Amino acid sequence: YFFANNEYVLMNYAPGTANDKVLFGPHLIATGFSSLKGTAFAEPGIDCAFGSHHKDQAFIFSKNLCAQINYAPHSANDRIIKGPMTITAMFPFFKGTVFENGVDAAFESTKDYEAYLFKDNQYALINYDYDSHLISTRLINRGFPSLKNTIFESGIDAAFALHKTDEAYLFKGDYYARINFAPGTTNDYITGGIKKILPYWPTLCSVFPRKNSG
DSSP states (O other), X not given: OEEETTEEEEEEOOTTSSOOEEEEEEEEHHHHOGGGTTSTTTTTXXXXXXXXXXXXXXXXXXXXXXXXXEOOTTSSOOEEEEEEEXXXXXXXGGTTSGGGGOXXXXXXXXXXXXXXXXXXXXXXXXXXXXXXXXEEEEEHHHHOGGGTTSGGGGOOXXXXXXXXXXXXXXXXXXXXXXXXXXXXXXXXXXXXXXXXXXXXXXXXXXXXXXXXXX
């Protein structure tokens, strides 16, 4: 799922190729996720999200708010499990940090119930299970040496984990990178270099940016 303001698309992202395609959308978030209608996640929209190791669940963020949802893929049975609530109500360990007012990007780790959250030039590694806790916070260029001296060390606009071991896509401005994030180590590396979103994501570029009410 790709989100932009109050709209989303469901895509086959075809890793390693330029064969990405839209499966569904663009549609209003409130239309595709009825449980989010009337919440900040429908208007102004979702800033970022990460998938959960709990089946069909995700954590979504909008400004200083977040929620845990069951997104019920390919059905209209989505529901809110927890929230909407402030980020610090969901994750009290973020109180007094840059993350309490919003999250720029996030992706789930391959380690059970762990996720990476990014804000400005920092990231947090958290455990989001029932006994959620903060594992660490660091500067991006300290925790991910492969991103040092790249556009990503000052911040990440969007990200998502691949369905391939220890890999994620990172986006910033007109650029993206595919990274092996090497959980638990600093052996991360970029596969194929940092590239322009065009021409490698032709379908995505045909959909966004869009004029909408978000």
